[in-house]
Each structure stands twice: as C-alpha cells, then as structure tokens.
Amino acid sequence: MAGGGGPDMEVSDEELMRRAGLRQPQEVCGISSAIVVDNIPEVGKERLAKLEAVVMKIMSRFGTIVGKPYFPIDDNGVTRGYVFLEYRNEKEARSAVETANGYRLDKSHIFTVNLLTDFQKYMDLPDEFTPPEPAEYTREENLRAWLQNNDAHDQYAVLYKGGEGCSIFTNTPNEPVPVHEKDYWTDKYVKWSPQGTYIASLHAQGVILWGGENFSRKRRLFHPNVQMIDFSPCERYMVTFNGAPDHDTDPQAVIIWDVRTGEKLRAFNGQQHKEWPIFKWNFDGSLFARMTENVISVYEAPGCNLLGKESLIIRGVRYFSWSPTDNIIAYWTPEESQVPARVALMELPSRIEIRTMNLFSVADCKIVWHGQGDYLAVKVDRFINNRKKATVANFEVFRMREKQIPVEKLELKDTVQGFAWEPHGTKFAIIHEPQAAHGVSVSFYEMAADKLKHIKTLEKKPVSHIFWSPQGQFVVLAGLKQSNGVFEFYDTSDMTLMNVTEHLMATDVEWDPTGRYVVSQVSWWMQKVDTGYIVWSQQGRLLQRHSVDRFCQLLWRPRPKTLLADEEVKRIKRDRKEYSKIFEVKDRMTHSKASKALVERRRRLMSDFTEYRRRVESEITEAQRKELRGGMDQEDGEFDEEIVEYLVNVDEVILK
Template sequence: MSTTNKPITQLSFRSQKELTIWDGYPEFKAVNKFEKPDTTTRMFRYSKYGHVYAYSTNLSVKVFDASTLDQFCEIEKPNVVDFWISPQGSYLATWERPTKLENGAGNNNLVIWDVKTGQEIAAFSQKAQTSLNFQWTDDEKYCARMVTGEIQFWESMNVGKSCWARLKLEGVAQFSLSPGKAPAVAVFIPEKNGAPAIVRMYSIPNFNTALSNKTFYKADRISMYWNDLGTNLLVLTMTDVDKSNKSYYGETNLYYLAVAGNFDCRVPLDKEGPIHDVTWGPDSKEFIVVYGSMPSKATLFDHRAESVFDFGINPRNFVKYNPQGRTICIAGFGNLNGTVDLWDRKNLKKISTFAASNASHCEWSPCGRYLLTATLTPRLRVDNGFKLWHHSGTLIYEEAVDELYQISYRPESASRYPMRNISPPPNPIKILPTVGNGTKASAAPTGAYRPPHLRGSASPMSLSDRAAALDGVGPSPVPQRRVANSGNSMNGKRVASSPKPQRQQQPVMNPEEKQKKIRNLEKKLRQIRELKAKMGRGEELAPAQQEKIASEVAVMRELANLQL
C-alpha cells in the first residue's frame, strides 16, 4: 500500500484472459487481495456510488465489497448476458435472453437478487436487454419497472409482491427515476397519429397531477440527463431522418425542464447540425452542450438555459467535468483525431491541448486530478491500452493491454478529494521508449457510417460509431507495462514486467546525425513549452500551434528512443 495517508483511487480493467483491479496513482499496481478469475469474464460493474463491484462469467456472477474486496456472494446462474447494480449496492439484477415456455409465455429472464446473501427476491419476463426497464431510486427505497401501458412501483424490500403504486400511461415508451432526495419520475410518450411527443414528470408516488409537461414534435426517441440534485432534466430528442434534408444523421433538439414545473424551454443552439454530447456540471447549476456540424461548437449554459460562454469551434464530440467541477475536458474521439482540450472552469481559460489518438473511452479519476483515456477493442484491435494524463495536460502513465475490452474507475464521492488549483504534476515525467517490436498491424477497414434509417442494407456502419455500444471477445496476452513516474523501483528505476519489452527498431544513424536529431527534438519541446505557457496565460493559439502542442508525447517518446 502507499506510504502516505492520502486515499488511493481504484480502477479495474479486463481483457479476454485477465480481469484485474489496480490501485491508482501513485501505486499503479494490482491489488493483491483480489483473486483474479481463472476463466473468461464477460463484464464487470461498479455500483453508482462505488460500494459494490461485480463481474460475470459464463457460469456465475461474483459480487464483492469494493472497498475491502471481500466477496459478498456468488450467484450461480449461467448465461447471464447483462447485469446491473442498485445505486447503494443492495440489489443486483441479471438478464438472460428470453425463451418461451411450453404454454407460450416468456420465461422469467430478469431476476432481482439480494447482494449480501445472493438470494433471489423477484423474477420477471422482460424481452429488452436494458437496465432502463428496471430502476431504483438513489436511496433504494423504491424501484420501478415498465410494462405495456404503465410503470409499476414497489418498495424495494417488497419487490415482486403486489405493486405499491402504478402510473398508467397509454403508449409510454421510456421512463427515468431522478437522483436526489425527493425522487421524481420522467416518462416519454412518442408521437402518434399526428399528436406530439410528450415528456411528463411526476413526484413519487403522487401520480394524479404531473409536475411538469412538455410536448414537442421530431422525437422518435430521446435520452434523458438529470442533474445530480434531481431538480432539472435535459431531454435530447432524436429522429432517424431529417425531413428537411439538412442533415444526413437525422435531427436532434435539446429541451430543458424544471421538476418544479415553473420553467421549461428549448435550449437555444446557434449552429446547425447534430448534438454530439451533453453534460451537467457537478453543482447541478450549469451544463455544456457540444453541437453542430463539424467542426462543432461547445457552449456553457446556466440554470436558466442561457448561454454563458463559448469554448470555440473545433472538431470535438465529447465533454466531461471532473468530479470537483474545476476542470473541463472537451475532446474529439471516435472518427475524430483524439485531440483533448482541458479548460479551467474558474477562469474559463484553456489549460492545455494534447492528443489521445484512437481513444474510445475517457473518464476522470474520482480525485479529479487525472484523465483516463483508453483504446478498446473492437473499436481498434491494435494499440490497445490506457493512458493517464495529469489535469495540467501532462502524460504521467501509459499501459499497453492487448485486446482491452473494458476499463473503469471505482466511483467515489468527490468530498474525499477536495478541489485543488490547477498545478504541474507532483513529480517529473519520464516518457519511456516505445514498447514492442516496432511493427504495427493495420486496423481492419471499418467502412462508412450509416444512419439508422439506412441500416440493414449491404454496407455496414463503421465500428467507430458503434464503439460505445459494442463488446467483444478475443485472445489477450499478459499486458506489458509502460511507466511514467513513481511505483515499485529498484535503484531508482522501474522494474519491467515479464516478458521483457523489446525496444523499437530505429534506423541506423551515425553519431553526428543522432545528436543533430536529438537537438532538433529538444528544440521542439522548448517551443511546445513556450506555447503551453502562452495558452496558460489565456492567449489564443493558431491551429498549427495547437497541433504542435498535441505532438508533445510523440516528440518525447522519439527523443527517449534516441537517447538509449
């Protein structure tokens, strides 16, 4: 364990042949107490607040106390396709593919379990593989399930018995329970026979009168985004086809609703094109939207949906606050080039820009000081692994993991990690030479993206556009480690894991050529540091200057290879 008294973050990642749990910064090593499964794992999950950790194999689901890693139970149920955990970690739901019984009825393929005992407490028939059809309130006092024409509610301790309450709504297609101390439920009824789509919110269990009611057209489906307090809701509406022919991807709009029913509006977006991402600030008083045809625009809105600040127009499609709300990540992933901008929320100035090429997953550590980016399969089946970036924009750690399928931090309360000022990394960074034999396989061609209304024809949509929804299975050798500062050491040097990484082959140079190349790379690094200093002072940089900053890691690695 760490020699300091500071809390250590935890993360888990899995490949075909390995599931592991690590201590985060500054340890970066496997937790000894966790016994890795000796068979292939299908998935792992943390509960919303990080109390419980569970993973599934083709034989069972094992459930653990995420803090101590003591096992709670093993649910011996084969062929579980999906599972999810209640917010406080008291209950777990498993879903199997539905089958028909002899009488023609569907089997009870959705089962609710007690996490502490592993006992089955309820079972239902559910065709759809989605956790949205069975949800708990944040305090787990109530749970709810959607069936045709109604939402059924239970007190969680009595789930499976007679319904405690019912919300009957003809045509209801989706519901969402709010977080917060006074839970509400939002329901969506799509357009039908010329009537507009509807989103309504009710206080639980007072279903006689809706708290809020919003109607709109152009909504084949929606996504709902609650703020953490559960007081306001953003509704992203989507159509498969844009009837105005302005967009190949269908049409999107964003609406803002207050649970109190005293305010609602369409969020004013001043650039045409799709909405790429939406996120609430941790204080629940503001949100950011990335929208518009590429290059897109990112805008900060206040609690009345009024524009506060524009982050500029760039090829970006991802936005996320760190848990403390101090640093904002705005990035371009998927079919974009992986450029990441970090912004200081306090003064709304850009901190740094760097390149996380081919990243298909991105999240903040619970301490808010490190950004995790990862390249997962099947988005790409080469160059899999993850990187950790300090909140000042510096790469501090890199790990190569072949056939990496899934990675996630254990959620924790931001109160454990008080907000700090943006500062340089605590220790000098060292970028090590490239691991491997210097050759890289070519990624399989992915083809062109196809919008929903054209799918099913001969040409498939690209994997990059399905990365968030897909999962895969494939072989994975033992990961090799690339380290950027502290950890286990011997005489001040990191001990390499076995097998020993091979050095990338470099072209043969005479000493003079080599020294000249080193001087040129060192000059580039000095220029990059000067540009980053300008950015830190709030100066605007030209696109070519931003690209130079984004090349920092590649330059440092090339320099390290030459200096061997």
C-alpha cells in the same frame, strides 16, 4: 503369502490400501442424494402432470434427477404440498439445497428444500435442550478498507489478455501499485458496485461478488448464462439478465437478488425489453420500475410487489427516467391524432403530475437529469418539411427547485450530437453541427439565477464526446474512435484551454472519482492493435503510459457519498489555498522519494549486470572465445576499419 513368507510377512488390507495411495471404501447412506421440496402447490390428480413438469424443469437446473419425483397424496387424491427427488450424487443434492431453497414459484409458494438425511438428524434431537457453546468471534473483513489510504489514492480494475487476466491497482502519481491479481477471474467482464464495496465477475453459472482487503468471495448468485448485471444505488440489490425465453409460470430471464444474503427475491420475463437496464432504480433503491407498452410498473423493494394496486397506464409512453435525488419520474408521450406530444413530471407514490408541457411536431425526445436533480433537460427533435426530415429545434430546461417548476427554452436548430450536465454545478455543454457551417461546435451554457446564459462556443473542433470531471469545473472534449483521438482539457471557470493532447484510436475515457485523474483507453474489444491506457492529470499532463496485451477495460473504483455536510464542503473549498501548500510539500517529498528509489533501482540493476558479466568472463577460457570467433585470433586476424561520422550541430551565420 506366496513364496513361503511366514506370519511376519502378512500385510493387512488397510496397509495395502495405504501403500497404494487409496482410501478404504466407506459405507454410504442410500438416501444421501435425496431431497425434500416443501411448500409446493397442492393439486388434484388432473393437475398433477403439469405440477410435475414445472417442478422437474426448475429442479433439473441444479443436477440430474434420477427416476420420477414422488408426490405424497392424501385420502382425497390431493398432493400434500411436498415432493421427494433423487439426484445422481450427494454433491448435486447439496447444490440443489443451497440454490433452490427460498425459490419463489409465485406469491404464495416459496420452496423450502432440505436433504432427506437431515430429517433423521432432527428426529434424533434430545428431549432436553442443551445450549450450544458460544462460537469464537471471527473478525469480518473491512469492506471499505481502501478508503483508509492516507493519501486518498484510488483503486482501479484492469481486464487484459482478452479477459483472461484481471488485476486491481492502487493509483499513485508515479506508477500503479498491484493490490490483487487473478487469472480467469471472469468469463465476460467485471463491474464495481455503485459505492465500490464489491466487484462482480460474470461466469457461465452466474455472478460472484468479491470484496474485503483480500477480495475474497462474498456472495454467489446462481443464474446460468448471465449476460448483464446492474446494481441498485444503495448496493443492496442486484438485477441479472440471461435472455431466457419468456414463460408465464416460471420466468427466468431477469432476477432481482438481495446482495447481503444472496437470496433470490423475484424473477421476471425479459424478452419484450430492448434496452438495458430493464429496471430503473430510484435514488435510494427503495423503488424500481420498468416500462412496457403503454405501462410503467413501479415495484417496492425488497418485497418486489407493485407500488399500489396497479401499474401506471400511460397511453403511448416512449421513455421515462427517475430523478437522481427525489421520487419523481419524467416521461414523454408522442403526438397522436390531434393530441400533442407531452412531457410530464410525476411524483410517487401519490401519482400526482407536478408539471406537464405540450409539444408539437415532435419526432423524438431525450430526457437528461442534472446529477443533483436541480434541473431536467429535454432535447426535442422536431419535424420540418412536412415531416420528411427531423432536426433538433430546441432544448426545454426545467428548474426543479423553483416554485411551479419554470422552463427555459434554448433554440439551436442544429444537429445535436452530444449533451452533458456539469455534475456539481450549473453548466452544461452541447456538441452540435450548424447547418450553415462545416465542422462541429461545442457550446457551453450556465443556468444563471434569472436566465439561461450562453458562456462560449468553440467552433470547428474534432470532438465526439464530452466528459465532465465528477467534481465539476474541468471537462475533457474528446474525439474517440474514428476522430483521431484528440483531447482538449478545459477549465470552465474561465474557459481556459489547459492542454491539447492525443491518444490515437482511443475508445474510452474514465475520470477517477475525485476528479484528479483521467484515463484514456484503447480497448481490445474495439481495436486489435496498440491496446493499453494513459493516465493524465486533470490539467492534461501525461503521467503514465501503459501498453497492455489485449487490454479490455479499466474501471475506477467508485467512492461512497461524503459524510460531510454541504457547509463543511464549502468551507474546505474556501480554504483550499491553505491546504494546497501542505499538499505541494508532500508532493515534492513523494517525487523525491520516487526519484531516489528509481536511482537506487538502476544502480542495483547495473551492479547485478556487472557481477553477471564478470562471472561469465571468468568461466569462459581464451580457447572458448577463439572458438566462438570461428578459430580466428583477435590479435592476428584481419579486420576492416569503418569510420562513422555524426552531425553534431549546425552553425548558421548570416552575412550582410
């Protein structure tokens, strides 16, 4: 080296690289960024340009393709069914292999994508088979661990800071217990799966599914600019929507995914649909359907092929809905010329109409299923005054479990603003505004064994929404948004008003899955001040109040359907008084422990403050104190004395 250093001063290249914090360049295979896409259409020279454009459009989503794709051609000038592509680097190539493998171009062509370097690996396999070493057993996370909580406490997700923060809490009677917290968990919003197994987060590149005790990443579904998501009731499938333009050969707006494997099952166009969800699932997730003009298309899962040879052609169909417990769809068609409007029930896959009803002077219909599929309510808006004005005339209520499906008619002739079935029961509630009165009324009805029975009407109520407990019986009548945030809690077993509360500017209400708690929220997405949420008991007693910075949403974690038989559930309800004694003792112990913990916490804080004050006082000298008082000594200084009087009480004596 320069400077006359001897051999002992020589430093190797490896040592210089190590000291500089650099790694020595490694030899890289020139084909590590190349891939092979198999199972593409075999076409002649006249269609090669179109095939190249389609392949480039699809594969360019996963990275930047370098150069032109290479299509091997046989002696007849026809492509051999595979193509070679090269990306900028190996990372993009591997991303294309992971994401595009299994891509369905059409029914006959499903892509198989591999790295070009993998072919050499497969060619170098030994002639004799050597059984691999058995992999060490890895225990999978319990995806339903939260159900093992001894006190059956539920969890909920909170999105705050305008969407920048997201936390999972366990709800306890005194205060929520943090379970998991993460910043920038999502770019838009989060959503629980129907049975609570996963929580999905939306991102610019697609959707991520999280689950397990530590909420680790389980699946990643690549769908750029995804806007909306929806699960099947069985949680096995997911539908994603990103609003991409319709394309005849390469639809990308709507994609059906297999949640267990992350496999893309099929893509559909979505521009012609104006409501979400585009696809509606039957009760067990085996069928899904969508509606276009005059057509209802029903598909089977997981194949995503049409049920039968063709779609249902129903002239003028406006709306349809699945029964929540049976393979039955309800739909309605409007009047046309001399043909009346019609509501029909069709059983699938037989396509037999099991019940129809003709309606006249119809402006619109709304179809609402009972949660257990026992009843179907059709709200009919009828024309009056020569079709110049529409008003609600009646409800048609179908008894689905009775022979020939009889129909009950309820005539209101009022403007209806809301309707809701009791989830587990036979009641329903209607918000309506009588024409001859000022104010809103809420009426409760019951589907008795022989007739439709009116229970009670509450008049002049500040109500805009009805929220039934998931278990039935209890209901919250809420005035949301511009209705002053008034909440009335009712027990519908005897129509007792349990409490009247208030949450100003409340925007949402969410019952927990067990029906023990209800949450009112002020979302930052709708209101920019006083955001947060309040937890109430089912009787309307305030339990917790939380002010949260830019609070966006609170979502209770759903619970799967109980495994108990109906007879066992009825027995537990019948013996509820015996269980309640045990729970009351446990609740008192819980509150006692909580009160003791609170006292201990306050004592600890006071002790810490006293110690801090003593330490600071010992560090500051008298001279420093005098300097802080502007050089004035407390003993010889002049102070103004001020007397403050407080009114303690007032005794009022009446003299006769």
